Amino acid sequence: MKKILGKILIASLIFTLTACGSKESKEVAKTQNQEQKLVIYSTHPENLIEAVASEFQKETGIEVDYINLKGALADRVLAEKDAPQADIMYGGASSLFIDLSKKDVFEKTNPSWAKDLNPLFKDPNGTWYGTIQTPVVIFYNSEMLSSNEAPKDWSDLIKPEYKNKLVFRDARSFSAKATYSSLLYQYEKEGNLSQGWEFMKSLDSNTKQYYGSGSLQFQAVGRKEAPISFAVLSSVIVNKEKGLPLEIVDAKSGSPVITDAIAVIKNAKHKDAAIKFLEFAGSEKIQSELAIKFNRMPTLDSALANSPEWMKESKYRVMDVDWRVLSENESDWMQKWDSEIKSNN
Template sequence: MKKLLALLLILLLSFSLVGCSNNDSTENDTANQLEDKLVIYSTHTDEMLELVAEEFKAETGIEVEYINLKGELADRVRAEKENPQADIMFGGASSLFMEMTEEGIFEPVETTWAKDLQDIFKDKDGNWYGTIQTPVMIFYNTEMLTEEEAPKDWIDLTDEKYKDLIVSRDTLSSSMRATLMSLVYQYDKEQKLDEAWNYLTALDANMKNYYSSGTLQFQAVGRKEAAISFAVQSSIVDNVVKNNVPLKIVDAKSGSPVITDGIAAIKNAPHPNAAKAFVEFAGSSKMQAKIANEFNRIPTLKEAIQNSPEWMKDSYKVMDVDWSVISKNQNEWLQKFDTEIRDANKDKAK
């Protein structure tokens, strides 16, 4: 009789454990279930966002809503920190992602391709990943300057012979901010910060205009209103190939700043599982290569570069930049440039 009771207890316990296991499995499945919607805040073009959204929906069935916030992206995400309205921050320099990581804004995500990324293209804890690498390079109109006359490095842009021959984006542009901060860092790392302000003052003196859009910037160079500028490499290539503008890129002696364009899932987002799925999807080698071929954006994954346009495989000198230092100082440095150095009379919105 005792043996029979013991056997019944064992069987009952076994069924109980199986039931608990099934319940745990059901709960985990529910927790990992993808939501039916995803909201993206981004700086990328509508055309790129539309492509990525359609591809993601085709693969997952998830509806994607995207909002292009350009220079207001970070401010919007920060303002909504306590009550996020978006799931994904897509676009912006790595220094900005580092800064916002310290503010506790992002949710770490594990991806299958993170192991293949260089350390400079990712956060060690998975708070953000770089999906696009963006060199900012000096270029000039070959109908206005010969190769001998053109600048060879960033310091050359302060030469008085280039006065009123230079134009650039204004500081609402993330690439412009990252470039200026990279140039300041070259002096800061040598503990010569005062010389950085002298450099930027001389650069501003030579600047003809600061433009509110890349289109206006390139039009100015194309119309020979200015001979020299600097912009992300892909935009320069676009204007040469698609618009037939006679531009030549300078492989600067001290190197070109390389901005890592990032992606991150927002903490406490309304659709957290869809957000994690999107980070995995958008950063994959397949999607990076597709964006490279359709929009001339250089991938961060080496595998994706092999399936990208030939010009992306060309080498160039990379400027020595510690983006973690920039992330801690950029607000102070930018404020000084905007309030004490930049001539606001040179701002052009049209």
């Protein structure tokens, strides 16, 4: 009887251990399976995301799903804060990332390439990192204005001689929104915001037309409807290479430099995969590839050295902008600009 009981106990123990082992194996397999997937929310053009995602999947075997959310990106990430549906936020101005960081949306991370970034391009607390820098510059049609006649700074744009000689993007453009807010900040930091609004009124008064797309904006300058505008540097270079007679102004007060960033979303379902993607997407290799294939200027100096010549040779002053202040005020400022300042020209 004792022998029989002993055999039963041993069999029972073996079954229990086997069951536990099987359960643990399934849990491990489940976790490993989960980490073979990654979900990205982005503002980048789909061909750019596709290129980075495909290369990452090829290198790691991790399946990548991505959704291009454009202007709805920050709202979507914030709405899903308590139950994140994405692992990575990839793209968008640093002001968005600063605002979301205050709301505890991102994980603190430390990719190996972060140590080589200028402080301008990263969060001091390690929640987001810049992978692309985007200067916004004044440019003009050199067949309509000589260099002596062209403006030398943003403050010149309200002079009487430039009446109806300006065409701009409206504030639906992230670059226009950041630029208008950066100009207002120059007055805000001196405690003269009301004077800043007067400047914006004068700027609007000199503006002939606002456009909802960059292509229409450049076409207007090319057709000589007006000689002066502003845009991201890469777009000016591309249109200049297409044959438009454009010259860039190195503004005395500097050009706003928008930092396009990336972050791991807090409590992401696929955190390990997200950290791997963060390391990959900001690397010198990928920054260089995006510079060559998509005209995106790197934040890493080492990647800049392997970029197209125009990026290496670009010399411009950087406008003094506290992007933390912009993250707090940009929405209100642009609402006022759109409803009270901008005319319907």
